[in-house]
Amino acid sequence: MADYEPLVWSENFVTGVPEIDEQHRILVNTLNEANVRLAENSSPEFLEQITRDLLSYALYHFETEEALMQEYAYNDQSAEEADRHLREHRGFSAKVVAVREGLKGGILITREDLLSFLNNWLVNHILNTDKKLGAFIVQKRAGGPG
Amino acid sequence: MSSPNILPSVASLPLEGDRRLRDILDSLDAAVQCWDAQGSLTYANPASAVLFGSTVPLVPGLAVADFTFDAMLPDGRKIAPEKLPFARVLCERVPIAEEILRIIGRDGEERWLRCSARPLLDETSGDFAGAVTTQTDVSGLVEQEQRLRQMAHYDALTHLPNRVLFADRLSQALARCQRTHELIAVCLLDLDGFKPVNDRLGHKAGDQVLREVAQRLNESVRGDDTVARVGGDEFAMVLGGMKSLQDCDNSLQRILDCLARPYFLADQIVSVSASIGVTLYPNDGSEQDILLRHADQAMYKAKEAGKNRYMLFDPGHEQRVRATHSMLSKIEKSISANQFCLFYQPMIDCRRGRVVGAEALVRWQHPVLGLMAPSEFLPLIEQDDLIVVLGDWVLRDGLAQAAEWSLMGLDLRVSVNISARQLHRRDFVEKLRAITDGYPPEVIRKIEIEIVETAALEDVNTVSDSIRECRAMGISVALDDFGTGFSSLVHLKRLQANVLKIDQIFVRGMLDDSEDLAIVSGVIGLAAAFKHEVVAEGVETIDHILMLRELGCDIMQGYGFARPMPADRIPHWVESFRPDPLWNIAESSRPNRDYFELLLAETNHRAWLDQMLLSSRLPGKMADPEACLGHEQCRFSRWYDSEAAMHFRHLPCFDEIDAVHRCVHRKAVDLVRAHESGNLALVELAENDINEASSELVRLLRQLRLTIAAEKPEEAPDGQKT
Numbered sequence: 098m099a100d101y102e103p104l105v106w107s108e109n110f111v112t113g114v115p116e117i118d119e120q121h122r123i124l125v126n127t128l129n130e131a132n133v134r135l136a137e138n139s140s141p142e143f144l145e146q147i148t149r150d151l152l153s154y155a156l157y158h159f160e161t162e163e164a165l166m167q168e169y170a171y172n173d174q175s176a177e178e179a180d181r182h183l184r185e186h187r188g189f190s191a192k193v194v195a196v197r198e199g200l201k202g203g204i205l206i207t208r209e210d211l212l213s214f215l216n217n218w219l220v221n222h223i224l225n226t227d228k229k230l231g232a233f234i235v236q237k238r239a240g241g242p243g
Numbered sequence: 244m245s246s247p248n249i250l251p252s253v254a255s256l257p258l259e260g261d262r263r264l265r266d267i268l269d270s271l272d273a274a275v276q277c278w279d280a281q282g283s284l285t286y287a288n289p290a291s292a293v294l295f296g297s298t299v300p301l302v303p304g305l306a307v308a309d310f311t312f313d314a315m316l317p318d319g320r321k322i323a324p325e326k327l328p329f330a331r332v333l334c335e336r337v338p339i340a341e342e343i344l345r346i347i348g349r350d351g352e353e354r355w356l357r358c359s360a361r362p363l364l365d366e367t368s369g370d371f372a373g374a375v376t377t378q379t380d381v382s383g384l385v386e387q388e389q390r391l392r393q394m395a396h397y398d399a400l401t402h403l404p405n406r407v408l409f410a411d412r413l414s415q416a417l418a419r420c421q422r423t424h425e426l427i428a429v430c431l432l433d434l435d436g437f438k439p440v441n442d443r444l445g446h447k448a449g450d451q452v453l454r455e456v457a458q459r460l461n462e463s464v465r466g467d468d469t470v471a472r473v474g475g476d477e478f479a480m481v482l483g484g485m486k487s488l489q490d491c492d493n494s495l496q497r498i499l500d501c502l503a504r505p506y507f508l509a510d511q512i513v514s515v516s517a518s519i520g521v522t523l524y525p526n527d528g529s530e531q532d533i534l535l536r537h538a539d540q541a542m543y544k545a546k547e548a549g550k551n552r553y554m555l556f557d558p559g560h561e562q563r564v565r566a567t568h569s570m571l572s573k574i575e576k577s578i579s580a581n582q583f584c585l586f587y588q589p590m591i592d593c594r595r596g597r598v599v600g601a602e603a604l605v606r607w608q609h610p611v612l613g614l615m616a617p618s619e620f621l622p623l624i625e626q627d628d629l630i631v632v633l634g635d636w637v638l639r640d641g642l643a644q645a646a647e648w649s650l651m652g653l654d655l656r657v658s659v660n661i662s663a664r665q666l667h668r669r670d671f672v673e674k675l676r677a678i679t680d681g682y683p684p685e686v687i688r689k690i691e692i693e694i695v696e697t698a699a700l701e702d703v704n705t706v707s708d709s710i711r712e713c714r715a716m717g718i719s720v721a722l723d724d725f726g727t728g729f730s731s732l733v734h735l736k737r738l739q740a741n742v743l744k745i746d747q748i749f750v751r752g753m754l755d756d757s758e759d760l761a762i763v764s765g766v767i768g769l770a771a772a773f774k775h776e777v778v779a780e781g782v783e784t785i786d787h788i789l790m791l792r793e794l795g796c797d798i799m800q801g802y803g804f805a806r807p808m809p810a811d812r813i814p815h816w817v818e819s820f821r822p823d824p825l826w827n828i829a830e831s832s833r834p835n836r837d838y839f840e841l842l843l844a845e846t847n848h849r850a851w852l853d854q855m856l857l858s859s860r861l862p863g864k865m866a867d868p869e870a871c872l873g874h875e876q877c878r879f880s881r882w883y884d885s886e887a888a889m890h891f892r893h894l895p896c897f898d899e900i901d902a903v904h905r906c907v908h909r910k911a912v913d914l915v916r917a918h919e920s921g922n923l924a925l926v927e928l929a930e931n932d933i934n935e936a937s938s939e940l941v942r943l944l945r946q947l948r949l950t951i952a953a954e955k956p957e958e959a960p961d962g963q964k965t
């Protein structure tokens with residue numbers, strides 16, 4: 098991984114659902130912030146704080162997305178995709194929780210590992226999974242309520 | 244402008260037509276030239292000589308091709324001679340209107356000219372007969388316009404770009420960053436202590452300081468960066484070309500230091516400093532004007548924090564704080580809406596083969612996200628008083644459960660997790676009494692409190708008082724996650740707990756990692772020394788169970804026995820619980836003990852290898868070379884040669900194990916030699932060799948273990964229990 102390569106927000110990330118896009122922007126910010134700050138401080142306390150922030154914001158964000166899925170009955174439309182989406186969310190939380198468990202036992206995840214996980218997850222998830230949900234919601238919204 | 248009295252050759256340029264016309268042309272301020280159809284000069288008025296006299300001698304018959312001089316368009320591009328209006332009108336024979344040119348005379352004087360040209364036609368035939376070209380000196384107008392433009396884009400006092408130009412430069416920098424992946428620092432800078440200078444020493448002194456500040460800023464940034472004055476004593480900067488936060492730190496610190504140096508005015512020395520607010524693009528991926536607002540917010544923080552410093556804006560902070568608040572209030576509502584429930588994980592005494600209790604683990608039945616484990620949501624509230632509210636609820640619910648099981652005749656200890664934060668509350672004991680009020684003492688005695696994050700305990704006195712009260716009520720107190728954190732030993736002595744729980748991370752790692760094993764055995768030893776009970780968490784396999792038993796820990800919980808389950812499934816689980824006879828093979832007579840012996844041999848070998856590899860990485864002599872090297876002295880060898888191993892002699896891989904083990908020791912000798920030579924490449928090579936040989940040894944030992952297990956299928960430890 099390069100020494101510094103911030104994730105630059107691009108139009109490509111836009112799902113078309115304003116509330117989701119705004120939260121994605123914050124997730125991208127949080128990742129970049131972690132990137133910059135971890136370069137100078139990768140103490141266990143700081144890793145603890147970063148992973149807590151991530152966990153907390155991710156949960157908030159997943160709740161937003163999953164509430165939208167329920168509202169628009171995403172599961173009825175494409176059960177497989179909805180299921181995959183939820184599993185990706187759970188996978189994220191599980192990984193962050195595992196990193197935190199490790200910290201407790203004195204195993205510090207490296208900056209590179211943490212960042213590449215976050216980077217890959219975020220980019221993959223937004224581009225492949227969230228955009229599908231976004232397109233679905235946009236279409237539902239255009240076609241009237243429900 | 245040169246004086247109009249030198250009018251060379253004008254008289255010798257005859258103009259066809261009448262004398263009066265010529266007088267008129269001669270008197271014009273604008274320069275006028277006439278050319279014949281062949282492009283030869285026929286007339287030039289005196290004003291022409293003023294403009295061009297020093298450049299080209301205006302002699303009659305001068306060919307237009309020779310009428311050349313340095314000329315530029317307003318944007319600075321040079322004009323080729325054939326593109327000059329004179330040449331073009333004669334060549335293209337069409338009028339040319341109002342072209343602005345900048346010419347530079349031989350004397351270096353610069354003039355701005357507005358040029359026009361028209362073709363002339365013969366009155367009778369209508370044929371092309373030549374051209375007339377005119378030029379007006381507009382230098383004064385152009386300069387005034389430039390001054391105006393300067394005023395629109397630059398600050399008059401400091402000559403720095405102003406707000407308008409700054410915005411332009413910022414958007415260019417942001418666009419560039421998309422390609423280069425550099426960091427851009429958008430900074431707003433406000434002088435500290437400038438107003439007193441202005442008030443005390445007057446505006447002139449103030450202006451002088453501002454000019455000096457502008458100059459120092461310009462000198463401390465790179466050529467590509469922009470410094471702008473955007474208000475009275477406010478400056479803005481775009482700093483680019485940075486790769487890390489460290490670069491940004493360095494630049495800003497340099498600027499701060501430079502500005503804080505004294506300012507020498509005519510008869511005064513003054514000092515000011517600066518507060519800088521910074522936001523970093525693309526970390527802060529906001530729109531341009533939002534970036535400036537963020538820099539502004541950070542600048543106010545820098546002021547608040549004591550001035551003469553810079554503050555970095557944290558882009559996600561605000562939204563994250565808002566998100567956290569929203570989650571907190573949701574959790575709070577969920578507690579009162581009964582969306583939390585307790586799952587229970589059985590605790591087993593493996594020596595006696597009994598279920599002794601169950602740990603209550605809180606789950607959040609989130610209406611959207613489903614059932615959530617505490618590791619997912621507790622981090623959100625553990626620094627908030629909400630953890631206390633949740634802790635109270637857990638205590639109440641756990642106690643009610645203990646009472647229910649007690650009525651059913653189930654003798655189970657119910658262990659509940661209580662945060663350090665809750666124990667710090669002065670009213671903890673009072674609340675506990677209120678919660679337990681009305682329950683018979685034998686039910687209260689079923690409760691065990693597990694103190695989580697013991698490392699976060701600050702006021703140990705208050706906490707140890709609370710613990711003593713609990714113990715007096717018959718409530719058992721455990722220190723959870725023991726082994727993690729730093730101050731566990733201090734806590735162990737001061738807190739009057741009676742149970743230690745070994746964190747699952749060490750239990751899971753102990754069979755592969757000798758350090759984890761050391762911690763586990765250390766905690767068990769401590770517990771014995773302090774006469775505490777010890778419980779191991781995270782027990783997954785029969786190997787864990789055997790090792791823990793060997794180390795002296797009997798009470799365990801983990802997936803190896805059961806996952807946490809809803810309370811109503813516990814009675815049935817307890818009823819159908821049967822202890823596994825394998826749990827006691829460590830104590831049993833041969834051949835059942837063989838399996839355990841092999842497990843121990845493998846673990847011993849791994850510990851020895853870790854020790855070797857560790858010391859090969861340290862400078863100086865490798866630790867205890869005797870023990871490291873001698874095949875015969877090694878613990879593994881002692882086991883191999885012992886009577887114990889006799890039982891395996893008949894098995895096919897037994898001899899092979901000896902060969903591989905000797906090989907490992909030869910590699911160890913190589914490693915020590917490599918280490919002594921100080922050649923790191925050799926050390927690395929030797930390490931690879933020893934690792935390889937060692938993996939082979941472990942593989943053979945495991946194979947042997949499986950063979951033994953297969954020989955007695957009815958007792959075979961399958962490693963995984965559900």
Ligand SMILES: [Fe+2]
Nearest residue numbers: 162222226227
């Ligand atoms: Fe998603």
